[in-house]
Amino acid sequence: MELRRLKYFVVLARHRHFGRAAAELSIAQPGLSQQIKVLEQELKVSLLDRGPQGVTLTPAGRALLEGAEPLLAAADELGERVRAVADGTHGRLRVAYSRSGADDRITDVIRRFRKDHEDVQVSVTTGMSSWCLRLLQDGGLDAAFVRGIIREPGITAAVVAEEEAAVILPADHPLAARDRLTRRDLRGLPVVLWPREAGPTLYEELVADVWPDGPPQLAAEEPDFEQVVASVAEGTGVSVMDLGRARKLCPPGVVIRHFAEHPPRYAVSFAHRTNDPNPVLARFASYVRQAPR
Amino acid sequence: MELRRLKYFVVLARHRHFGRAAAELSIAQPGLSQQIKVLEQELKVSLLDRGPQGVTLTPAGRALLEGAEPLLAAADELGERVRAVADGTHGRLRVAYSRSGADDRITDVIRRFRKDHEDVQVSVTTGMSSWCLRLLQDGGLDAAFVRGIIREPGITAAVVAEEEAAVILPADHPLAARDRLTRRDLRGLPVVLWPREAGPTLYEELVADVWPDGPPQLAAEEPDFEQVVASVAEGTGVSVMDLGRARKLCPPGVVIRHFAEHPPRYAVSFAHRTNDPNPVLARFASYVRQAPR
């Protein structure tokens, strides 16, 4: 059975007239007669009764008409869906990001992408960078925003944001009087940090950069950044974190001080499998590239 | 888009190998290559990546594969359904019958037909003969069992049963002693009948036949046959009805007596529209013909 013949039949069944149906199909009448005959032979069924006043459908013809219309519609829709998948306006995208000071910009680009691509099923999760990369390699993710500069086999990544780290300390701390601080200023001070496992990439980069001579004196280890800030506010110690997050979280009573020179910086990269053919990913990547740094 | 190409693509997508797919399709490999290329051009989409190790599907190819398989299955099923409609094993049949002594045989043939045709939606109603015929002509019914010998325009009918009428009377009635009765025996006796409107064809045939000289003396008019029989049992009068029904309904205390000669007979006909193309009807008609008279 061929869709062309079904199409011919549907048009004929609607017009109940070979001549007019042929005209609508832009073919000559004998061709239509012949194709309908072929269809009847294929199905071994008489589809219509040829009367002198046009034609009437047999019960089998009615059944075919009822079935053929949705079939043709389904075929059309399939074609369009395939085309949509090919140009990335239809499909699925699984994104993850590791929390960072760039959260706002990340969720923002995802929001804009979703708004423009209602036929794309976008699923978003968060997790540590290493977890994201592993999932990416295993095919469990399509794209991820991760910390640092990525050099993993099979993964292509580009830096999309760069965050500066800053010191946060209680407003009444002696160092709060200074405008800018140096790494040496922090030496020996009690420090509040988060558990290394809660964000290993950032943790190690920062600790190695700010306390190059050895690990800091840990006054407290708080389970998340909100509580780190609260702990600083209570005077437990000072802390260091990325500027974006510091600005977002700092309550009154806590002040932010920049590093005087060579502020610690860390990158946020957009990563995906190299040569991933998913057109949705390509579209999303272009959104990420266009997003403000 | 043509189903043949879709079929080719599905087979190819499953084998991921042009040569083997072509073999399964019983065509040569270049033809398959060409048809897939045509499909890609039609959709303006690249469906698969040709690697040296067979081929891999692009996302669009996967989308097409997922959509094409149900589409092909639907096309196949449509073909079979049409064929089934054509030979009457699928479709709809609306039957009605007017109650008569042949009820059992009618419901029996319907039951057997239903059992053998689970894909036919058989709807059954009952109604008076005239109502059945009207509905038949209007297209609201496909077949009907009606009383009498039918000569209606556009309707074809054949007698499928012939019922004899008999007298029923209380067991202690003087005439109950006799084995057979004549029409003269009934003359002047109080009679129990049903309202004329509840069964006009039978009513008029019987009254005209049994009381040719004039209407009988109506002792009671009961709303249905069950109550006619009950009324006879109470001694209200005698009655006349078809033998089948009499046998089915008569309780102890009521006896059935045949007419001595020329017992009144009336036919039950099977009627349907002349030249109704519905193949289900043709099948049903053959069941009716094969049913025991």
Add this chain to the structure above:
DNA sequence: GCGGCCGATCAGCCTTGTTTATCGGGCCCT
């Protein structure tokens, strides 16, 4: 580096679809 496997390409054939011209049969209108 060479053989082998795989898909693309090419040229020719043959099936299939389409066209123009014509025929046959009802219907309607005189």
Add this chain to the structure above:
DNA sequence: AGGGCCCGATAAACAAGGCTGATCGGCCGC
């Protein structure tokens, strides 16, 4: 009842498209 007309079927010629066999080019594995 006959003639014109409308409709679909048929015939023959043509065009298009699918299929085949032979061949080419590229990549992999030995």
